[in-house]
Amino acid sequence: MRFTSEQRLDDGVLEREFTLGEIPGILWTPESAAASASASPSAPAPAPLILLGHPPLGLGKMYPRLVARARQSAADGFATATIELPGSGDRPRWAAVEQARADLRRAMQAGEPVGDEIVDALILPLVDKAVPEWQAALDALLSLPEICGPVGYSGGVISIGVRLAAVEPRIAAAVLFAGSFVPRAVFEEARQVTVPLHVLLQWDDEANDRQSALDLFDAFGSEEKTLHANMGGHTGVPQFAGDAAAQFFTRHLSAAGSTR
Numbered sequence: 001m002r003f004t005s006e007q008r009l010d011d012g013v014l015e016r017e018f019t020l021g022e023i024p025g026i027l028w029t030p031e032s033a034a035a036s037a038s039a040s041p042s043a044p045a046p047a048p049l050i051l052l053g054h055p056p057l058g059l060g061k062m063y064p065r066l067v068a069r070a071r072q073s074a075a076d077g078f079a080t081a082t083i084e085l086p087g088s089g090d091r092p093r094w095a096a097v098e099q100a101r102a103d104l105r106r107a108m109q110a111g112e113p114v115g116d117e118i119v120d121a122l123i124l125p126l127v128d129k130a131v132p133e134w135q136a137a138l139d140a141l142l143s144l145p146e147i148c149g150p151v152g153y154s155g156g157v158i159s160i161g162v163r164l165a166a167v168e169p170r171i172a173a174a175v176l177f178a179g180s181f182v183p184r185a186v187f188e189e190a191r192q193v194t195v196p197l198h199v200l201l202q203w204d205d206e207a208n209d210r211q212s213a214l215d216l217f218d219a220f221g222s223e224e225k226t227l228h229a230n231m232g233g234h235t236g237v238p239q240f241a242g243d244a245a246a247q248f249f250t251r252h253l254s255a256a257g258s259t260r
Contacts, residue, residue: 152175
């Protein structure tokens with residue numbers, strides 16, 4: 001991991017851009033946790049980490065929403081980090097996924113059902129590539145003195161969150177947003193997820209199959225799982241729903257204690 005820039009936001013949050021190989025990312029740390037990088041005996045304890053997922057629209061376009069989430073998390077005592085998804089932002093274009101996106105747009109504009117072939121071609125290659133990249137980022141982030149476990153995962157493409165929660169033992173809790181297409185294979189992976197889950201569902205999401213989202217929630221193997229459903233479209237998540245998600249992380253990451 002190589003840090004390429006840093007700035008202190010007006011609320012004291014330290015924002016640092018980094019690269020991990022060819023993958024760009026951003027790390028936000030609360031003011032108190034950033035001070036622990038000095039490694040002095042009196043330095044504050046390192047902060048638990050939340051990985052911020054996002055749709056494949058590019059970090060530049062998603063930055064306003066990501067930094068808002070990061071600031072809220074910092075106020076709750078958490079560090080947050082995100083990385084650019086494969087084929088997004090300034091990363092090389094991905095011909096197969098670009099074709100799948102074109103097929104999806106064409107089907108939706110024509111009012112046709114979106115078939116399994118399109119969903120699989122759009123989502124599964126992204127999951128296969130993105131999850132190991134998230135794990136590599138997690139390795140690098142947890143080596144920093146100001147960052148510690150437990151680790152949470154929040155938002156983004158729900159299939160990436162499902163795979164990461166299923167295969168990555170350092171993920172202790174996850175907030176998932178039921179707002180993207182889900183391949184049938186991911187339902188089987190969902191049965192392997194056992195960490196506490198908080199799932200957000202917009203009831204009138206124009207880009208989401210509501211029944212598929214409900215079936216996925218039912219498939220999760222977690223003993224503790226909460227479905228927080230609200231009326232409204234894809235971008236209409238009410239503030240109180242975000243507050244409930246923040247309380248979920250406070251309950252599961254802060255209470256778990258800090259481990260290296």
